[in-house]
Structure formats: C-alpha cells, structure tokens
Amino acid sequence: MSILRIFNPAPVIRDHYGTLWYDSQHPLGYMLILIGVPLLLAVIVGQFLTVTLGIVGFLTAFFGAVLALSARSWFNIPSIGDDDGERKSAALNQLRRSAMYAVLLGLVSFGVSALIAAGHFITRQNPSLITEIQSAVSQQILSLAMTAASTVLIFLFLHYLLTLGVVLRWLYLMSEAGSL
Structure with missing residues (x-):
C-alpha cells in the first residue's frame, strides 16, 4: 500500500x-458512529453556531497539526512477520487502512478549512466586497451558505476525531497482540 x-x-x-x-462484528454501529452521529450533531450545532474567523483559524491549525502527525505516523507502522497470526495480520491491515483514511x-479537512479561512480573510480585508456580495445575492442564500460552511466544518471535525479513535483502537489491538 503506497502513500501515493x-x-x-x-x-x-x-x-x-x-x-x-465486511470484517467487523458491528458494521452498522461503525457507520452510525463514524458518519451518522457527526452528521446529526453538525446539522444541529450548525444551525446555531456561525463560523467565525477564530473558529476557522483554530480548525485550520488543528487539522494542519494533526495531519502532520498522522501523515508521519503512517510510515511508522511495523510490518508483520510470516510467523505472526491471522489476527495480527488483520489488525495490521485495518490499522494501515484506517491510518491512510x-x-x-486530514488533507481534505485541512483544505476545506483553509479555503473557508481564506474566504473570511479576503472579505475581512475588502469590506466593499461584502457589500457587493450582499447586493448581488439574497440574504437567504448567504445565510444558507454560512450554515452549510458551519455544518461542513463541524462534521469534518467530529468525523476526524472519531476516525482517529478508530485508529487508536487498532493501535491498542496491535499493542495487545504484542506487535508494537
């Protein structure tokens, strides 16, 4: 499996x-926890929390830092020997797949948060741009765009944290098996 x-x-x-x-005992539970719960929370919280430049800056820094750490850690996953068991091999394969994901x-989240931060920064530097946008686009569309940006960022943040939890689970299983 190549990083490329x-x-x-x-x-x-x-x-x-x-x-x-296909390989877990509770596949629907994983999907609900990894996708359903973050999406539900993001939709609920996104209705009330408007993304500010401070929040976007924090999320951009968070995604960038964790991306740097997780990208480096993918190369440190040990290889499995021929004498190791099937359970170790399966745990290692899932660890590699989860780490790659x-x-x-992290790359997608960092890009989205950086894009939204750039939009905030540009509009903050050019106040005339805000008035032009407000005159060209209806208030409902602007409100919907801000809600969508908030929802996407909150979803990515929660989904990323839960995905890191899955990676940590597989790291724990690997350490229990004595492979780390």
Whole structure:
C-alpha cells in the first residue's frame, strides 16, 4: 500500500469502510458512529453556531497539526512477520487502512478549512466586497451558505476525531497482540 494512493481517494475510502463493513462484528454501529452521529450533531450545532474567523483559524491549525502527525505516523507502522497470526495480520491491515483514511480525511479537512479561512480573510480585508456580495445575492442564500460552511466544518471535525479513535483502537489491538 503506497502513500501515493492518497491522490486517488476512492480506493482509500473503499478499503477503510469496506473492511469496517465486511470484517467487523458491528458494521452498522461503525457507520452510525463514524458518519451518522457527526452528521446529526453538525446539522444541529450548525444551525446555531456561525463560523467565525477564530473558529476557522483554530480548525485550520488543528487539522494542519494533526495531519502532520498522522501523515508521519503512517510510515511508522511495523510490518508483520510470516510467523505472526491471522489476527495480527488483520489488525495490521485495518490499522494501515484506517491510518491512510485518516491522512486523506486530514488533507481534505485541512483544505476545506483553509479555503473557508481564506474566504473570511479576503472579505475581512475588502469590506466593499461584502457589500457587493450582499447586493448581488439574497440574504437567504448567504445565510444558507454560512450554515452549510458551519455544518461542513463541524462534521469534518467530529468525523476526524472519531476516525482517529478508530485508529487508536487498532493501535491498542496491535499493542495487545504484542506487535508494537
């Protein structure tokens, strides 16, 4: 599995969720926890919390720092020997797939938060741009765009934290098996 696969996200997503779906005892639970709960919380919180430049700056820094740490850690995953058991091999494969997905998710999250931060920064530097946008676009569309940006950032933040939890679970299973 090469780190260059990150440029084609389909196999990374398929490997991560496919293994969780087909090889786990509670596949629906994983999907609900990883996707459903963050989406529900993001929709609820996104209705009341408007993204400010401070929140976007924090999330951009958070995603950038965790991306740097998770991208480096993917290379430190040990290899499995021929004499190791099937359980160790399966745990290692899922650890690799989850770590690769965490790197991809971190990259996407960092890009989205940086894009929204750039939009905030540009509009803050050019107050005339805000009045032009408000005169060209209806208030309902602007409100919907801000709510959507808030919801996306909150979802990515929660989904990323839960994905890191899955990676930590597989790290724990690897340490219990004596492979780390």
